[in-house]
Amino acid sequence: xxxxxxxxxxxxxxxxxxxxxxxxxxxxxxxxxxxxxxxxxxxxxxxxxxxxxxxxxxxxxxxxxxxxxxxxxxxxxxxxxxxxxxxxxxxxxxxxxxxxxxxxxxxxxxxxxxxxxxxxxxxxxxxxxxxxxxxxxxxxxxxxxxxxxxxxxxxxxxxxxxxxxxxxxxxxx
Numbered sequence: 633x634x635x636x637x638x639x640x641x642x643x644x645x646x647x648x649x650x651x652x653x654x655x656x657x658x659x660x661x662x663x664x665x666x667x668x669x670x671x672x673x674x675x676x677x678x679x680x681x682x683x684x685x686x687x688x689x690x691x692x693x694x695x696x697x698x699x700x701x702x703x704x705x706x707x708x709x710x711x712x713x714x715x716x717x718x719x720x721x722x723x724x725x726x727x728x729x730x731x732x733x734x735x736x737x738x739x740x741x742x743x744x745x746x747x748x749x750x751x752x753x754x755x756x757x758x759x760x761x762x763x764x765x766x767x768x769x770x771x772x773x774x775x776x777x778x779x780x781x782x783x784x785x786x787x788x789x790x791x792x793x794x795x796x797x798x799x800x801x802x803x804x805x
Contacts, residue, residue, distance in 0.1 A: 736801030
C-alpha cells in the first residue's frame with residue numbers, strides 16, 4: 633500500500649543535522665558562555681591566586697579553549713547524516729573530539745595541581761602565633777579549625793571538579 637511505503641520511508645529517514653550559526657556570527661546568548669567560564673575559573677582562582685599565577689593562567693587558557701569548543705565547534709556544520717560515524721560514536725561511547733578530550737584532561741590536571749598546592753600552602757603557612765596549622769590545631773586554636781575547614785573545602789571542590797573533567801576527558805563524554 634502507498635500509505636505503508638510512505639510510513640516506512642518516514643521511519644527510515646535520518647534526522648536532520650544540527651543547526652549552528654554561520655562562521656563569524658556572534659554567540660546567540662552570552663549567559664551560558666559566562667556561566668561555564670566563571671564556573672570553571674572561579675575555584676582555580678580561589679585556590680591558586682596569587683601563589684601560582686602560571687597554573688592559574690594555564691587553567692584560564694584551557695577553560696577558554698573548552699568554552700570555545702563547547703559554544704563554537706570547529707569545522708563546517710554537517711551537510712548530511714553519517715550513520716557510520718554515529719554508530720562508531722555510540723559503540724565507543726565517545727561523543728567529543730580528541731581535542732576536547734585533551735583539554736578536559738589538561739583542565740583536570742590543573743585542578744589536581746591546585747588542590748595539592750593549596751593544601752600544602754595552607755598547612756605550611758604560619759598563623760598569627762607563628763606556628764603552622766598542625767601545631768595550632770594541637771593547641772586548640774579556634775582560628776586554626778576555620779583554616780582547616782577552608783583547606784578541606786578548597787581541596788574537596790578542586791578534586792571533585794578535577795574528577796569530572798578527567799573522567800569526561802578520558803571517557804569522551
